[in-house]
Amino acid sequence: MPILSAAELTQFALDILLAAGVPPHRAEIAAVSLVASNLRGVDSHGIQLLPFYVDQLLAGEVDARADGRVVSENGACLLFDGQNGLGQWIANACSEHAVRIAAQHGLAMVVARESNHFGAAAWWAQKIRAAGKIGIVMCNASPIVPPWQGREGRLGTNPICMSVPGPWLLDMATTTVAAGRIYKAVINGQPEIPPGWAFDSAGVPTTKTAEAYKGMLMPLGGYKGSGLAMMVEILCSVLSGGAMANEVGGIRYRGKTVRTSQMFLAIDVARFLPVEEFTARVSQLVGLMKSAPAAPGFDEVLVAGDPEWRTEAERRASGIPIAEGNWEKLCQAAARVQVPAPYNGK
C-alpha cells in the first residue's frame, strides 16, 4: 500500500487540480483541505474525492473560475450564490464572511446555494474555530437516503459539524454510517453488515452487504435521523433558495450540476465568557465524560474528535497510507490530466 507524506500528497493533489483547470490559489485551498481529511483518517473525504472532481471539471460541470457572489447581507445574515464554483472556494469565502460578521454582531449565519462538494465540513468549522468562534457547518447532499417509512432516496447524508475552541470536534453524517462503510464491506468481501446500517432497494432493513450496496442508507436511529437530515435541509437549501432534497445532484453522476447548499454559523464565544474560560470548561466537560468507567468491551471513553486527532498524530509522523484501489483511481485521474504519479508502486 502506498504511503505518502502529507506534503507529497498535497503536491500531487495540487498538480492534479491545476492541470484540471483550477486557478492556483483555489487549487491550493482544495488540496490542503482534502489532505487534512486524510490526515485525520477520514479518507472518504480526502483525495479519494479527486477522481470525481476531475470528472466534473473536465465535463465542465463545475466552474472552477466562478467567484461566487454575495446575494444579500443583512445584519448577521448573509446569503451567498456559489455560481456552481469549486465547493472549497465557496466554503472558504463563506467561512471568512461568517468570521467577519460574527466579530461584528456576535453571531453570523452564512447560507450558500448553487455550491459544490466542499470536502469534509470539519475543515470549514475549524477555520471558523481558528478565529476564536464556535463553527457549526451543515450541507445537503445527494439523495441516497429515504425519508423514514419511505423507500426511495430523498435526503442526503446531510452532515452536522461543530468545532469549538477546546478538545472536542463533531463531524457526523445523519445516517447511521457513511456510504463509504458499505463500499468498504463490499471491497473487503464481507457478506454481512450490522443491523441499522442500510435498507435493500425495496426499503426493507437488511444486513446483507450486496443488498445494502444496491439499496439505501438508514437514517441515524430511524425517524430521528430523518428529522435531523430535514433540519439540515431546511437550514441549508430551504433558507438559501437552493436545490432541495432530490433536486440535488452528486459528484458520481454526470450530466447535471450538483447544486448543493451549505450553512456556516459562527458564534463569538467571547460575547458570553472569555475564550480561555470557555476552552477550560470544554476540557472540564470532556474530563467528566472520561471519568466514567469504560463499558464492558471497551478500554476508555472517547469523545468526538479523539479518534481523528490520534490518527492525525500517527499520520503526521508516519505518512498517509492510501488503499491500493483508491491509489489506482487517483493515478488514473492524474493521467487524464497528464500529471505523473509521485510514487511508482514499488
Added chain:
Amino acid sequence: MPILSAAELTQFALDILLAAGVPPHRAEIAAVSLVASNLRGVDSHGIQLLPFYVDQLLAGEVDARADGRVVSENGACLLFDGQNGLGQWIANACSEHAVRIAAQHGLAMVVARESNHFGAAAWWAQKIRAAGKIGIVMCNASPIVPPWQGREGRLGTNPICMSVPGPWLLDMATTTVAAGRIYKAVINGQPEIPPGWAFDSAGVPTTKTAEAYKGMLMPLGGYKGSGLAMMVEILCSVLSGGAMANEVGGIRYRGKTVRTSQMFLAIDVARFLPVEEFTARVSQLVGLMKSAPAAPGFDEVLVAGDPEWRTEAERRASGIPIAEGNWEKLCQAAARVQVPAPYNGK
C-alpha cells in the same frame, strides 16, 4: 380513564401551581405550556410533570418568585441567569429576548444558566416561530445517559428542537427513546424492549425491560448520539457558565437544585427570503418527502410534527385522556396543596 378538555386540565394545573405558591402570570404560562404538550400527545412533558414540580416547590428547591436577570447582552448574544426560577418563566423571558434581538440583528442566541425544567422545548421554539423566526431550542438534563463506551450516567437526554414557519416541527431527545418509553414498558408489563434503547446497570446493551429500568438510556445510534448530546451540552452549559453534565440535578431528586442550562437561537427568516416564500418552500420539501412511496409495513411517509399535529386535532375535539396512574399521582399532588380534582373518577 379520565378524559378532560384542554380548558379543564389547564384550570386544574393552574390551581395546583397557584396553590403551590407560583405567582399568577407565571402559573398561567406553565399551565398552558404543559397542557399544550398533552394536546400534542407528548404526555411525558405535560401535566405528568406537575407532581414533581409540586415536590420541588414545597421543598423550596425552585424559587417561583425569582425573576431571572440578564447577565450580559452583547450584539446578538445574551447571557441569562435563571436564579433558580420557574423553568417556564425563565424560558418565556429568554424566548422573548431571542425574538427581540433577532429582529434587531437577524440572529439571536440566548443562553440561560441556573434554570429549571421548562417542559417541552417545542413550546419555546414555537413561541419564537410565532414571531416569524426559526426557533432552535436545546437544554441539558439529568445525567441518566452514559457517554458512548462508558457505563455511568454523565449526559442528559439533551433534546434538540427546531420550529419553523411551515408544516414541520422537530423536538427530539438525543437518546434512542425518552426515559418515559422504558417506564411505560414497565407499567404495561412488557418483558422485552427493542434493541438499541437501553443499557443494563453494568453498561451492557439489554432488551430486558427490568434491566433497562435499573440501567441507562442509550445514546441515539451509538457514538453519534453522544456527540449530539455533547453539542447540546456545550451550547447550553459550557457557554452559559452553568452546571455541566453530571453536575445537573433532576426533578425526581430531592435535596439539590436542578441547575439546568438552556439555549434559544432565533433566525430571522426574512433576512434571507420572504417568510411566505420560506413557508412555501418548507411545504414543498415536505411534499418531496411524502412523494416517496411507503416502505413495506408502512402506509405513508410522515415528517417531524405530523404525529403530534394529528393527535392535537383529535384531543382538541375529544379531550385529553390521562392514564389512571398519572391521574392518581396528579390528584395526590393536588391534595397536597388542598386543590380538589375536577373529575371524580366515575
